[in-house]
Every structure is written in structure tokens, then in C-alpha cells.
Amino acid sequence: MSVHLRVWSDYVCPFCLLAKKPIGEAVAGLDVEVEWMPFELRAEPSPTLRPEGDYLQSVWRRAVYPMARRMGVAIHLPDVSPQPYTRLAFEGYQYAREHGLGGAYNDRLLRAFFQEGLDIGDVEVLTGLAAELGLPAADYRGALTTGAYGEAHRAALAEAGAHEITVVPTILINGRHRVEGVPDTAALRRAIEDALPWPLTGAACGTDGC
Template sequence: MRIDIVFDTVCPWCFVGQRRLDQALAQRPGLAVEVRHHPFLLNPDMPAGGIDRRLYLDRKFGGAHRARRVLDAVTLAGRSAGIAFNFEAIRRMPNSVDSHRLLLAAGQGPLAGRLLDTVFRAYFQHGEDIGDRRILRRLASEAGLCAERLEAELGTSSGVVEVMAANSRAHAMGVAGVPTFIFDHAYAVAGAQEPDVLLRLIDLALETGVKVPVTVG
């Protein structure tokens, strides 16, 4: 089975959704799965150096009180997925393009999944600026990504074009929010769904064998 995930590295619900997918797949240990991740930019106009996190939250949610309500909901959902969110540690809202390029350098496969989890934990649990290339280089090393592969990616502009193109494809497909999961090119669902919901879709895709033309790259 192929599972495509449209996501952004600065989306806390994407962190929750990835963990819930892992929980769902753990209930089908014999299933051979190919997981592919596809960039989506929640903030395509974010300055290269990012902006102050509190300013971002005020603009996005219209004030600290509303922002706190949203973050409390994510924190609660994260606990059931084994995630200890630490939003207070985050000082900057980064531009996520380079973090997506980091994942492009990893390719598709187990390394990409391990690296994505490393990036999520660095940002959401330790408040690290994942728009900072120095931090991305360290995270790449921790996850086992070859330094030469990362430098080759960051040394050209083709990765930026690829991230932007993937973002455009997602919008053209009708993706309006992330995470979005597509199971075997047959069924799609948006949001950090509970593991049992994801498991039902996995089983449905396996049972029907339906294929529809969903182009995600």
C-alpha cells in the first residue's frame, strides 16, 4: 500500500497526524507500506528569516486568548499520540521551505520518516528554529542524513522550485488544510484523524482496490 501525506513542518496537527498514522499501522504489522511526504506551505509569504512567534499567533488567531484555546486543543490531542508539545519554548515562526528541502534531500523512505520526526520534535518540543540552516544541518546529522546530500540540496535553487511546485499541486488537487492522507490513490481524508479512522480507510483501500487519478508527485 502507498500512503501519501501532504503536510507542513510547522503544522502541529501534522505531527499529531503522523503519530496517529503510526499507531494505526502498528495494528497491521504485516502490511507492506510505502509512505511518501509532500510539501504544503501554510505560510507561503513568510519572510525568509521568519517572524516573532507571538506576533504570528496574534495575527493568525486575533489575540492571545484565542490562540491559547487552539494550542490547548492541540496539546490535549498530542498527549494521546505520545507528544509533549512545548509551545512556550517557540520564539520564532520560521519559514518552512528549507525544512522541506531537508526532507527532499532524504528522499522517500524510512530515513525521510525518521528525519521528519526529528524536525517535528526539535520545533514543537524544544522550540528550535527549523528555518535556521545551522539547526537543520545538526538535525540532519542526528537523523543519519549524509551531509553531502543536504549541502547538494541547499546549494541549488531547484529544491525551492520543487517545494513551491508541490504546494501548487496540492492546492490544485483541492487540499485546503493539512495533514491530508491519501491511501493507495483511492481514498483521501484531511485532518489529524484518530487511528481507528485511519485504520478503516486503510482497510477500505485494501478491500476495494479502487484506483482514482490522484496525482501527488
């Protein structure tokens, strides 16, 4: 029986890319299932942010870039303006998840936006990224253009609402222990170990020998 980590994220949140490193380090060597969950920070028709605006410039200067330097993670504020909506990207995530590539897709989308500056709101860009992962391009594109995974995405958003998710990243450990924001590796590791169904012990011998 493994620990279940659910991580709510959005592809236009830089802290979600930064969170991947401590999460990966915290679960290393443990029986942990990591499931990435969708959350739209700004859903249509609400306006998205512009990278040239004061808000994003300030947040990146004060928080994102200093944290990224400390962590050794390459990241830059994309020039795409205004920032893309992520509904289509998340519908594509549902498609990738159904095909066993949800985790790889999630990682590729975050890197595409924050390391390559690609417009992940564009169907053709998304199709190219999906094809890189080995997903059938024509079928993937068709799924997005027809809205075939719209209901699955809406159900995922409803689940986020049920868990009162308001910020990303948000991590739930076995549905109980909650961590909001980029986690501290050691603290997250301790929380995961506390949730394991058996104690972690080092090498030892018992009274009946080794």
C-alpha cells in the same frame, strides 16, 4: 500491491506531529506505503504567527494540549518568534528523500520544533539535524544555500494544489479516500483495510483441509 497513504503536512503544524501516532497504529502490520508530502501553511512573504499572540495561545490551550494529553504525546508551543518559514526545511526534505531518509527526516523536524523548540528555519540548525540522521552535512548545507532542491519542492507544492490541499494534516488513501485532520486510529485502519486489494481474514481452514 500495497496501499499508498500520502500525508500532507507542515513542520509548524502541531496536529501533524500528533497525527503520526494514529497513522503509525493504523498501518501496523499492513502492507502500506506512507509518503509524507509538503505543504506550507504560510509561505514567504506572508507573515508567520507569533507564539505569544492570542491566536496560537488560544488554539494550543483549547485544542493542542488537551489532544496531546489524551494521546500521551509530549509537545509544547515553541518560543521561536515569529514562527519560521518552512521552505528551506522542505527543500531539505527533498534532499533527505533522495537519500532514502525522507521519513526519518520528517519525524526529526517535527520533534525538533515541537519537542525541542529549535528554529527549523535556520540553515545551521537544519544542517545539524540532517547530520544526526547520517546525511553529509556540507553537501546538505550546500543544497539548501544554492536552492538545488527548490524546483523539486515547488513541484510538490503544485501537486498539493492539484489535490486541493488546504489544511494539514490531510491524508489520501490510494488517491481517493480523503481524511482531513488528526485521524481516528480505528476509522483510518478500516479505510486502509477497505483499500487493500484482497480481503483480510483470520486463521481458518478450508474444505480442502489446513
